[in-house]
Amino acid sequence: MIKKTFRVEDMHCTNCAMKLESIEDSLEGVKEVNASYHRLEMIVVFDETQVNEDQIIAAAKKKGYQAVLV
């Protein structure tokens, strides 16, 4: 398991953070997503053998957000 931080500039409410956190329910290999509207970032804990950063960025894009690996 590894932990990576992604910058998400286009969050505009706490509900956006909640939407991003739902990635942990939909993307296999993602163990935990902690998104913060205050800090405009999400910290993702994932299994690198099952999923990679690009897939996480794509999942965020599907939710309507532009995530950039920090």
Place this chain on the structure above:
Amino acid sequence: MSKKQKPSVDSVSIVMLGVVLVAIAFMLIIFQPNMQAFTLNTDSSAMSQLLVAFITGVTTGGLSCLAVQGGLLASSLAHQIEQDYVEHTVQSKKEKVKTNLRTNSALPIFLFLVAKLITYTLLGALLGWLGSYLTLSPMTRAFLLIAIGIFMIGNAMRMFNVHPIFRYFSIEPPKFITRYIRRTAKGTDTVTPLFLGALTVFIPCGITQAMMATALGTGSVVMGAALMFAFTLGTSPVFFLVAYLTTELGARLEKFFMRFVAVLVLIFGFVTLDGGLNLIGSPLSFQNLTRNLFLSTNESASAVESSESFVSQGELVLNVENSGYFPGTLKAPAGKELKLNLITNETYSCARDFVIPALDFYELLPDTGTVQVNIPAQKAGSTLFFTCSMGMYTGQIVFE
């Protein structure tokens, strides 16, 4: 790829919630502070307080709550609608789907609001019970109003995206709560919106928090419950309408509507802040600053006239009416002790809750009658501000 969804509402949580509510009910019965706390004061004052709570809910509460909880609800319901849409697309033709979707979106919102109403009523009962042990002083209430006002203004600034610092004016609920709400929101059964509505009790908005403080101040279980019921009932139509529109008409309208909400939250933020400033007797409140600017010469003269005859006997008269204090400005001689006669005549509004912050005077006046207040000698050129306990109605005594 998708993970297997958790069951929408786990039964253990429902049982635990039930146990907590039953425990609260037992506590209320066993640890009764006094029996008065369980009686509803059915006089006109109580009824007008409930009416004010309802109107506050309709006018400001619904929008303010939406700023905090609206996105959450809309998103949860949108997900539900989305799921319905996918299911129906597979089974039906497009025209039929649209009709079905409309029917489906109204029911969960309705259930959500019913649950919210019940939970907040129970919360009101609990606060009223707690309030029978402690009373909020006007000064505490003033600081509460100022804090809520600043919070609302900050929130409006955040919605307008004025500066990143305003992001901190939004409350981020603890992760375990958002995670739980999110997973619960995914169900499509009728229990889910009910449960979700009940959970909003953990993320109250600024106005709701102010109403909770008022419920605390009632010192009565029944009155506290009735107050929160009236308020939450008032918020429901706006909540329903916006939630329905956002799920039905999409993100574009939601964005437009949120801007509209931001403007209103900003206005109400200033009104709340102003109430708090009135309550601490600040000359910087909007009402106190503008009173002298807009007071015409005629009004000023009549203010003097109305009180002149009484001043000679060292007495001032102030009529406390449902719509405020008359005259709004009293003139009095400096360096002399005075008696202020507060006259009520079938007055049921919050103007009865009379406060002179500088003298630390606070009294709930009878709906009809006269109450005398001793005013110590004041310096020439000084002003004593008075207000109702909500900071809504104000006035001043100018010493010359």
